[in-house]
Amino acid sequence: MALLPDPEPLFELIEALNTLPGIGKRTARRMAYHLLQYDREGAAKISETINQALNELKHCQMCNSFTTEDICPICASQRRDHSLLCVVETAADLNMIEASHGYHGLYYVLMGKVSPLDGVGAQKLNLERLFHRVLDYPVQEVILATNFTAEGETTAHYLGNVLRDQGIKVSRIARGVPSGSELEYVDAGTIAWALTERRTD
Amino acid sequence: MALLPDPEPLFELIEALNTLPGIGKRTARRMAYHLLQYDREGAAKISETINQALNELKHCQMCNSFTTEDICPICASQRRDHSLLCVVETAADLNMIEASHGYHGLYYVLMGKVSPLDGVGAQKLNLERLFHRVLDYPVQEVILATNFTAEGETTAHYLGNVLRDQGIKVSRIARGVPSGSELEYVDAGTIAWALTERRTD
Ligand SMILES: [Zn+2]
Ligand SMILES: [Zn+2]
Numbered sequence: 001m002a003l004l005p006d007p008e009p010l011f012e013l014i015e016a017l018n019t020l021p022g023i024g025k026r027t028a029r030r031m032a033y034h035l036l037q038y039d040r041e042g043a044a045k046i047s048e049t050i051n052q053a054l055n056e057l058k059h060c061q062m063c064n065s066f067t068t069e070d071i072c073p074i075c076a077s078q079r080r081d082h083s084l085l086c087v088v089e090t091a092a093d094l095n096m097i098e099a100s101h102g103y104h105g106l107y108y109v110l111m112g113k114v115s116p117l118d119g120v121g122a123q124k125l126n127l128e129r130l131f132h133r134v135l136d137y138p139v140q141e142v143i144l145a146t147n148f149t150a151e152g153e154t155t156a157h158y159l160g161n162v163l164r165d166q167g168i169k170v171s172r173i174a175r176g177v178p179s180g181s182e183l184e185y186v187d188a189g190t191i192a193w194a195l196t197e198r199r200t201d
Numbered sequence: 202m203a204l205l206p207d208p209e210p211l212f213e214l215i216e217a218l219n220t221l222p223g224i225g226k227r228t229a230r231r232m233a234y235h236l237l238q239y240d241r242e243g244a245a246k247i248s249e250t251i252n253q254a255l256n257e258l259k260h261c262q263m264c265n266s267f268t269t270e271d272i273c274p275i276c277a278s279q280r281r282d283h284s285l286l287c288v289v290e291t292a293a294d295l296n297m298i299e300a301s302h303g304y305h306g307l308y309y310v311l312m313g314k315v316s317p318l319d320g321v322g323a324q325k326l327n328l329e330r331l332f333h334r335v336l337d338y339p340v341q342e343v344i345l346a347t348n349f350t351a352e353g354e355t356t357a358h359y360l361g362n363v364l365r366d367q368g369i370k371v372s373r374i375a376r377g378v379p380s381g382s383e384l385e386y387v388d389a390g391t392i393a394w395a396l397t398e399r400r401t402d
Contacts, residue, residue, distance in 0.1 A: 007273075020235070038313070049214040068208045111238050
């Protein structure tokens with residue numbers, strides 16, 4: 001179907017919105033029209049907050065999650081158990097574990113997972129940073145809470161091997177989390193249970 | 202569920218994305234994480250194209266649709282039939298009618314519809330501009346192609362009355378378009394047929 005070409009600035013906006021995860025061409029066009037037609041203020045706000053987030057957010061030097069400080073509030077807190085380190089794939093996963101209220105240690109956020117098919121190897125994930133983190137601030141146990149997907153398991157397997165070789169106690173959260181699913185979509189109770197029932201291989 | 206508070210710039214970005222149509226809080230958060238974690242370049246591009254669109258796009262002086270010129274390519278074209286004026290609610294509707302290849306006249310884009318429940322009256326839609334358009338550049342017929350929703354029908358009814366009072370021939374596209382649906386989601390063939398079968402009340 002040959003649609004009338006959009007004016008250049010509109011075309012480019014639609015292309016840009018189309019790169020968002022889960023947003024097809026048609027939805028992107030509707031979003032663009034909506035912003036320009038009904039919500040120019042909202043559009044300006046999105047533009048502004050994106051720039052602000054890109055400029056002001058950095059990665060916590062200890063856990064790698066998003067923060068405006070050098071060290072995020074969790075890593076800086078003396079009320080957390082600094083002897084436990086839970087490794088998750090994303091900041092969203094960290095949020096879900098916090099919401100389960102079943103864990104009071106620290107975190108390390110991988111910001112991705114080892115995914116050989118997508119060309120994301122251990123190098124690209126910068127796992128060196130995690131290893132340095134564990135050497136600089138020793139912990140009693142590293143809990144691997146990557147997702148129970150193929151990539152998450154690969155990542156956990158790889159991390160487990162390297163960390164154990166350095167004499168560090170490593171555990172994996174229990175498979176209470178349904179296999180093949182992503183932490184972010186699991187209820188908090190299941191996550192709390194999986195943390196408690198974690199096993200050391 | 203008490204999630205860990207996001208750092209301020211992340212929170213504000215999520216809030217802004219959450220105002221997009223059809224984007225809930227959870228999807229907005231996933232989008233924000235995705236942009237910051239995997240696609241900072243794409244994020245910058247979205248911000249930039251929004252600003253560009255807000256700055257460079259204006260409304261065509263004749264048809265009210267988005268354009269970078271004073272008069273858009275359709276209104277400026279001598280190959281179009283300037284004696285026919287088709288009134289649609291949105292630029293997306295205009296695109297759909299163009300895609301049907303069943304119409305070669307001009308357009309007027311309301312950029313909305315009369316929706317008393319939402320507080321959008323004839324004033325807010327700035328229908329004066331449409332009336333001026335018809336007086337400044339007389340046409341033989343105005344085809345009302347607003348959607349067959351309650352608001353679209355109200356708008357068509359109101360416009361029809363005012364235009365007929367000024368001695369202008371007014372028609373409504375045929376109800377080949379399924380009742381209660383929006384033009385943008387109807388196949389091009391149905392739209393072409395509805396245009397051909399339009400009726401004059
Ligand atoms: Zn931290
Ligand atoms: Zn025009």
